[in-house]
Amino acid sequence: MLLFTQKQLPDLAFKTAVKKPIPIQCAQIMEPFEVETIEGTMKGKAGDWLMVGVTGELYVCDNAIFNKSYELKNQESLLGKGRSNDK
Template identity: 60%
Template sequence: MLHYKTGQIPDLPYKQAVKKPIPIRCIQINEPFRVNSMEGVVEGKAGDYLMIGVHEEMYVCDREIFEKTYDLLP
């Protein structure tokens, strides 16, 4: 079985991909919160986003990661 370790990117012939522009529901929560996610109970910090995925799953997205990877729609 292959095992890839954090910080050790294997030398493979990678392709590039772009996430599909699939709108999801999200809201910034301004106090600490918990979510029952597919991975179990996950905690969000004040300012993190509560996200609702395409299969109605809930998850937490760190504020800094959200701001780097998402644009809010009007």
């Protein structure tokens, strides 16, 4: 099994890719919060974003990363308040 670490970029033939412009839903949360995700419980800080992914999964996005990665669009939310994922 290959192991890649953060200490050194592996000598591979990397290609350039650009993330597809897929709209997602998000809300900035102005107090500390927790989200149950598919990878366990994530903690968000005041000012971080609660994101709804392309398959409806919830996750946290750090505010600094959000500002580098996303641009807010001026449109109404596609999700209603109090949305439930219970099935």
